[in-house]
Amino acid sequence: MASQTDAARALQALAREWEARMEPEDLARARYRERMRVARFVMVLVWAGVELLVWLPTGWAVALREALHGNAAWWRTGLVVLIILAVNHLLSLPLDWFFDYRLETRLGTNRQSLGGWLRDGFKQMAVDVPLRAALFTGLYVVFRRWPRQWLPGILVMVLLFLAGVYFVQPLLVRWQYKVKPLDDPALQERLAELFRRAGRPFAGIAVQQVGEKSSKAGAAVLPRGLGLQVVVTDTLLESMSPAAVVAVVAHELGHQVHRDMAKLLLVLAVALSAGLAVTYQVLTVWGAWGSLQGPGDVATFPLFSALFTWLAAGLQIVLNAYMRRVEYAADRFALEVTRDLDALEETFEALGRENKALPLAPRWVEWLLYDHPSLARRVAALRAHAARWTAS
Numbered sequence: 001m002a003s004q005t006d007a008a009r010a011l012q013a014l015a016r017e018w019e020a021r022m023e024p025e026d027l028a029r030a031r032y033r034e035r036m037r038v039a040r041f042v043m044v045l046v047w048a049g050v051e052l053l054v055w056l057p058t059g060w061a062v063a064l065r066e067a068l069h070g071n072a073a074w075w076r077t078g079l080v081v082l083i084i085l086a087v088n089h090l091l092s093l094p095l096d097w098f099f100d101y102r103l104e105t106r107l108g109t110n111r112q113s114l115g116g117w118l119r120d121g122f123k124q125m126a127v128d129v130p131l132r133a134a135l136f137t138g139l140y141v142v143f144r145r146w147p148r149q150w151l152p153g154i155l156v157m158v159l160l161f162l163a164g165v166y167f168v169q170p171l172l173v174r175w176q177y178k179v180k181p182l183d184d185p186a187l188q189e190r191l192a193e194l195f196r197r198a199g200r201p202f203a204g205i206a207v208q209q210v211g212e213k214s215s216k217a218g219a220a221v222l223p224r225g226l227g228l229q230v231v232v233t234d235t236l237l238e239s240m241s242p243a244a245v246v247a248v249v250a251h252e253l254g255h256q257v258h259r260d261m262a263k264l265l266l267v268l269a270v271a272l273s274a275g276l277a278v279t280y281q282v283l284t285v286w287g288a289w290g291s292l293q294g295p296g297d298v299a300t301f302p303l304f305s306a307l308f309t310w311l312a313a314g315l316q317i318v319l320n321a322y323m324r325r326v327e328y329a330a331d332r333f334a335l336e337v338t339r340d341l342d343a344l345e346e347t348f349e350a351l352g353r354e355n356k357a358l359p360l361a362p363r364w365v366e367w368l369l370y371d372h373p374s375l376a377r378r379v380a381a382l383r384a385h386a387a388r389w390t391a392s
């Protein structure tokens with residue numbers, strides 16, 4: 001117990017020191033980002049209710065189903081779902097503008113014009129909407145034709161959907177940002193050495209050209225065909241020393257070694273199926289309200305969509321807890337393979353600076369909304385891990 005309070009005190013001290021090193025303006029921006037993060041979470045939940053009110057009490061969802069004979073064929077159902085999804089997407093545009101474009105512009109991390117931002121948003125929509133439409137259309141077909149097999153039906157559709165996301169998402173990223181091979185022989189050699197030490201084949205690192213659109217820095221493991229590729233942003237290369245870049249790549253390599261992508265997809269499949277199963281149950285009760293004809297009726301889609309948004313927010317909290325654990329593990333891997341605590345600390349400092357992130361978020365905000373632990377918590381955990389390993 002005593003050591004736990006000591007650790008908490010050390011963490012607070014670490015965060016205070018960190019904040020003292022930051023420019024007062026950057027600290028204020030980080031606090032603003034934090035408040036907006038909470039506001040966005042709440043607004044997304046409220047907006048789902050607004051969209052529901054737009055479609056159901058007005059009778060528009062039922063009118064659309066009538067006009068298109070939405071329950072008569074799978075493609076008619078798909079058309080209704082597609083129209084409702086696209087309209088909802090446009091309805092949420094002001095929200096996206098406020099919490100994405102306007103926020104990042106005020107924080108000084110945005111480098112894109114409004115037109116450029118809208119074009120990227122359109123690309124996102126062109127990928128997201130058809131994928132989601134395919135999922136929900138498939139579900140309605142299952143609910144109508146095989147109502148008794150609704151649960152296996154949900155499982156099959158979720159697996160198909162996740163497979164679609166897995167293959168399409170990286171294409172979207174490459175559509176929005178150019179990707180180049182790393183043009184730095186010295187760094188290239190250091191990274192190759194890192195992969196040798198970890199016993200992994202080195203396939204080169206791709207550099208994502210985000211610099212013209214944003215100053216935010218990041219790195220990721222992206223699926224490429226059936227394999228995985230480490231991608232770092234050009235902004236990351238600009239803002240960090242070579243040792244720190246090696247540390248970042250070591251962290252991403254940790255995700256590969258731990259097979260985190262495959263595990264995450266599995267966890268997502270379970271969470272999505274559970275969420276949809278609960279939604280289906282609610283639809284069997286509420287989906288017959290007014291002129292709605294039960295869970296197989298595509299006119300229930302606005303209700304389906306809102307219920308699912310609310311449930312997904314709850315599931316996201318559970319998923320975030322899982323992802324934060326995964327991040328700690330990748331950090332430990334990076335430390336063990338590089339043995340360079342200073343470089344890792346430098347990466348967190350630079351990430352905080354470039355992304356205008358708060359070193360230590362309030363506990364409840366982190367619990368609710370963070371898929372990565374606060375930067376100060378990551379540093380504290382690494383220091384504790386390094387201390388254990390020097391002691392042994």
Ligand SMILES: [Zn+2]
Nearest residue numbers: 251255327330
């Ligand atoms: Zn990570």
